[in-house]
Amino acid sequence: MTFATAADPSAGPSAPSGHHRLLSASGPSGTALSLADHRRTYPAPPTPRRPREDLIATVERAGLLGRGGAGFPTGRKLRAVAAGRRRPVVVVNGTEGEPVSGKDALLLRTAPHLVLDGAALAAAAIGARAVVIGVDRLNRAALAAVDRALAERRDSDPDGVPMRLAPTPPHYVTGEESALVHWINGGEAKPTRVPPRPFEKGVDGRPTLVDNVETLAHLAQILRFGSDWFRQRGTPAEPGTILATVSGAVARPGVYEVSAGFPLADLLAGAGTPDGVSAVLVGGYFGFWLDARAAASARLSHDDLRRRGGGLGCGAVAVLPGRCLRPHRDRPGDGLAGRRDRRPVRPLRPRPGRPGRDSR
Numbered sequence: 001m002t003f004a005t006a007a008d009p010s011a012g013p014s015a016p017s018g019h020h021r022l023l024s025a026s027g028p029s030g031t032a033l034s035l036a037d038h039r040r041t042y043p044a045p046p047t048p049r050r051p052r053e054d055l056i057a058t059v060e061r062a063g064l065l066g067r068g069g070a071g072f073p074t075g076r077k078l079r080a081v082a083a084g085r086r087r088p089v090v091v092v093n094g095t096e097g098e099p100v101s102g103k104d105a106l107l108l109r110t111a112p113h114l115v116l117d118g119a120a121l122a123a124a125a126i127g128a129r130a131v132v133i134g135v136d137r138l139n140r141a142a143l144a145a146v147d148r149a150l151a152e153r154r155d156s157d158p159d160g161v162p163m164r165l166a167p168t169p170p171h172y173v174t175g176e177e178s179a180l181v182h183w184i185n186g187g188e189a190k191p192t193r194v195p196p197r198p199f200e201k202g203v204d205g206r207p208t209l210v211d212n213v214e215t216l217a218h219l220a221q222i223l224r225f226g227s228d229w230f231r232q233r234g235t236p237a238e239p240g241t242i243l244a245t246v247s248g249a250v251a252r253p254g255v256y257e258v259s260a261g262f263p264l265a266d267l268l269a270g271a272g273t274p275d276g277v278s279a280v281l282v283g284g285y286f287g288f289w290l291d292a293r294a295a296a297s298a299r300l301s302h303d304d305l306r307r308r309g310g311g312l313g314c315g316a317v318a319v320l321p322g323r324c325l326r327p328h329r330d331r332p333g334d335g336l337a338g339r340r341d342r343r344p345v346r347p348l349r350p351r352p353g354r355p356g357r358d359s360r
């Protein structure tokens with residue numbers, strides 16, 4: 001087994017070919033695979049001393065866009081960090097402060113080795129020798145899963161890139177990259193003035209790659225199965241699958257893996273909407289409301305949703321039932337028609353401990 005190189009071999013025989021890609025990397029009934037079982041599909045990442053141009057080029061060819069919200073091209077960010085003068089650092093952003101998102105927690109809990117492989121491969125690509133994994137300190141299950149996974153890796157691969165877990169303050173802004181870096185550096189978890197941005201000057205003043213958990217899980221699969229395999233799903237501009245967290249007035253709330261560009265109506269049909277749909281909040285706090293008519297034709301892509309005035313964000317989808325008050329503004333905090341006060345809309349939380357069908 002080899003990781004894809006500049007030659008970028010096509011998908012190997014063990015590449016996930018069915019509906020699930022990321023969600024195929026967990027064990028039975030959504031438990032985390034042991035490192036030994038994980039390694040049957042995913043070989044140990046290399047630990048080179050210098051940046052690996054071939055790895056960066058493969059990620060660029062795959063066209064991976066960051067899954068933390070902004071959809072920034074991951075290959076471009078790898079290249080920018082690798083170009084810094086000092087040895088860089090990788091930060092895994094697993095803070096997931098968005099109230100209606102649960103995909104990163106799910107990956108950390110059920111496929112921690114895939115995420116950690118992604119971090120190790122990103123480190124190999126840019127020549128980093130340190131990885132910090134930021135996880136919300138209230139998310140005990142994810143912290144425990146990552147902690148266990150790190151212990152397994154230390155035992156089996158003592159020469160691997162050093163990784164440490166950093167339980168983070170449970171605030172929405174902690175996940176903003178400059179806030180996360182500031183906190184890791186011993187400051188408050190609040191955004192700092194930029195520039196310099198973390199990719200220039202981040203953890204310990206070093207160039208720092210901050211990437212979302214899901215982004216790094218995709219990166220691990222791209223460097224295992226190739227950019228052509230990754231591009232078999234999604235659209236040419238937004239390749240691959242995305243994890244969508246569906247909550248609110250649905251029969252089966254949870255995390256669903258679908259191709260980027262998937263029709264929102266089909267996702268909602270899969271999740272079941274017995275009470276009908278009056279509006280859908282897409283992208284969480286940074287997202288926007290779609291009324292039922294717009295939701296019927298929208299697609300889960302940055303392109304489509306930007307054209308409608310919003311964005312895909314972190315892929316969170318929260319459904320208001322039919323015959324509910326209709327949102328009259330396009331941002332979640334702006335209030336609802338018929339409300340007398342101006343308090344922000346209470347977020348719809350996915351039911352804890354009830355991952356959706358596709359999340360296993």
Ligand SMILES: Cc1cc2nc3c(=O)[nH]c(=O)nc-3n(C[C@H](O)[C@H](O)[C@H](O)COP(=O)(O)O)c2cc1C
Nearest residue numbers: 066067068069093095096097175176177211212215
């Ligand atoms: C207020 C705010 C909160 C954010 N919260 C998160 C978060 O919880 N998780 C995350 O991955 N990115 C979050 N981001 C985006 C990060 O700043 C950063 O863009 C992201 O971690 C980069 O990873 P990616 O390129 O893999 O998407 C947030 C941004 C803002 C402005």
